[in-house]
Amino acid sequence: MTPLDDTVRAVEALLFAAAEPMTVDSMRAYVAGDVRAALDRLVSDYAGRGINLVRRGERWHFQTAGDLAHLLRREREEVRRLSRAGIETLAIIAYHEPVTRAEIEAIRGVQISKGTLDVLMEAGWVRPAGRREIPGRPLTFATTPAFLAHFGLETRRDLPGIDDLRAAGLLDPVDLAVERAVEKANEDD
Amino acid sequence: MTPLDDTVRAVEALLFAAAEPMTVDSMRAYVAGDVRAALDRLVSDYAGRGINLVRRGERWHFQTAGDLAHLLRREREEVRRLSRAGIETLAIIAYHEPVTRAEIEAIRGVQISKGTLDVLMEAGWVRPAGRREIPGRPLTFATTPAFLAHFGLETRRDLPGIDDLRAAGLLDPVDLAVERAVEKANEDD
Amino acid sequence: MTGEQLTLDLDGWEGPLDLLLNLARAQKVDLTRISILALVEQYLGYVERARTLQLELAADYLVMAAWLAYLKSALLLPRDPVADADPEELALRLQLRLERLAAMREAGARLMARDRLGRDVFRRAAAEGLRTIRTPRWSAEIYDLIAGYGRVSARTRPVMHVVQDRAVMTLDAAIARVAAMVGSHVSWTAIERFLPDDATGAFRRSALASSFLAALELARQGRVELQQAAPFAPLYLRAPA
Numbered sequence A, B: 001m002t003p004l005d006d007t008v009r010a011v012e013a014l015l016f017a018a019a020e021p022m023t024v025d026s027m028r029a030y031v032a033g034d035v036r037a038a039l040d041r042l043v044s045d046y047a048g049r050g051i052n053l054v055r056r057g058e059r060w061h062f063q064t065a066g067d068l069a070h071l072l073r074r075e076r077e078e079v080r081r082l083s084r085a086g087i088e089t090l091a092i093i094a095y096h097e098p099v100t101r102a103e104i105e106a107i108r109g110v111q112i113s114k115g116t117l118d119v120l121m122e123a124g125w126v127r128p129a130g131r132r133e134i135p136g137r138p139l140t141f142a143t144t145p146a147f148l149a150h151f152g153l154e155t156r157r158d159l160p161g162i163d164d165l166r167a168a169g170l171l172d173p174v175d176l177a178v179e180r181a182v183e184k185a186n187e188d189d
Numbered sequence C: 001m002t003g004e005q006l007t008l009d010l011d012g013w014e015g016p017l018d019l020l021l022n023l024a025r026a027q028k029v030d031l032t033r034i035s036i037l038a039l040v041e042q043y044l045g046y047v048e049r050a051r052t053l054q055l056e057l058a059a060d061y062l063v064m065a066a067w068l069a070y071l072k073s074a075l076l077l078p079r080d081p082v083a084d085a086d087p088e089e090l091a092l093r094l095q096l097r098l099e100r101l102a103a104m105r106e107a108g109a110r111l112m113a114r115d116r117l118g119r120d121v122f123r124r125a126a127a128e129g130l131r132t133i134r135t136p137r138w139s140a141e142i143y144d145l146i147a148g149y150g151r152v153s154a155r156t157r158p159v160m161h162v163v164q165d166r167a168v169m170t171l172d173a174a175i176a177r178v179a180a181m182v183g184s185h186v187s188w189t190a191i192e193r194f195l196p197d198d199a200t201g202a203f204r205r206s207a208l209a210s211s212f213l214a215a216l217e218l219a220r221q222g223r224v225e226l227q228q229a230a231p232f233a234p235l236y237l238r239a240p241a
Helices: A006-017 A024-028 A035-046 A066-072 A084-096 A101-108 A114-122 A145-150 A162-167 A174-188 B006-017 B024-028 B035-046 B066-072 B084-096 B101-108 B114-122 B145-150 B162-167 B173-188 C003-012 C016-025 C036-052 C059-076 C087-112 C142-165 C171-182 C201-220
Strands: A051-056 A059-064 A126-131 A139-143 B051-056 B059-064 B073-081 B126-131 B139-143 C131-139 C225-228 C235-238
Touching (some): A006 A035, A006 A059, A006 B051, A006 B066, A024 A035, A051 A145, A051 B006, A059 B006, A084 A101, B006 B024, B084 B101, B101 C142, C016 C059, C036 C059, C171 C235
Antiparallel strands (some): B051 B059, C225 C235
């Protein structure tokens, strides 16, 4: 292996020892030198190994390679089982964020029971994300860095199928889609 | 990096994710192939990196390289204000030094907790100043040069006297009122 | 279908839109090509069956049924283009809602199937953690220091004044004095007679109070006898017989 410079070794040790994923800024509080270059070097060093260095949002951490899941999987410690309502609500928040409760309910066609958002927030995947400046100033919700980390997403752009859904207009409100369809019909006439 | 075989990758991931150091036998419960050869390969791969694979007795685990341990600690200075008890105790020491703890308490009219003197010594403003040659040989306390420096004093004589304090209105007005009332009562008798 | 099964079925739906989506799936065509009319018929039939079995349906199922009945009539009957909403647009609206719910349902499933941290991939279990060592730097201003001393001085000074200036007779002095004097009084003698002749003002009050306590203490020891006719009446002392 080619010799490592001190910054690369330091960042490697730091991320290895850290209890939580770290941002570049938080790493800089510990390590001198070019942290970003060190991360690039480590990502390539660990590519293909049993451990990988991954970026989740603004945070970095080491984790085991996905293809080894069959060896390591711990079914019994299964991360909390979400109800169907919980899964759908989480997906709607992730694909539409920031999104109000009323918007979530409009998509699901049913009221959200009180516990559903609580469970998602308790899991650390969803957070309140400010109020929308419309009458009533409703609270909006968005996903957290822990959500990205848990589902192995580098950014929200990695959400499965998000580009196709956006292109198909399926992330737009129904009203907007109806308007568009009407316009299109008029053009075709 | 040369391609890794599956056993090496599996052992690497296993040891990384393990809560405890593992024996070769316990690794064999998860991983097929030549575990010992995989360990040898990993030891040499990680030599000189920020993380090392080490053997402790019969058990193997990853740990951060010893020379980087200092990086994992970060010192941060926090400015804290002295408590009222701390200020009063420091003032008494400054005006009366060298002074014993019992004398400080007599002057304050209140007991001082052990922590109060510790804080003043930690701040570097107060030092033990020998024992008083009376029964029990109690320790005396005095101020330090750092005390003078912090408060911008040339010498302790620069501290204002009790008459200066009175003139400056620094004797608490409520207590002053009590004092006057008592004096007046004595005159009336 | 038994009533019980139907109840369970209804419990399994996440609301009327969910029920509609599942009925639409049964048409086994792309959601963009479903027959809205057939879907409406199925939904209304479902709700009707629930009613004949006298099952309690949540209000939103009935609201949806009413809306779908209206949609059905709009689709079937000739319409007044001024007064009525465009039934094609209403049908499109329903179809768009179903597509959106289906999209999110599928997205949720794909999300859950990813390699999830703590189930499929793992962070280091025995991470040492990073430590921040906080070193306090204490701060105080010279004003705080001086004002603090002023406070202490003001608190303790008046007490020292009073003790120095006030003339008092201590209890010990009063006991000694009363014990010495009572020996020469075999007849009842008022307590005031035991006070110093020159005692006036605050000192006299102090001497009287201390002498009274001294009398009580000596009586307890059997070295003096006391007599008082009534509360606040003159108090007399004499040597024990």
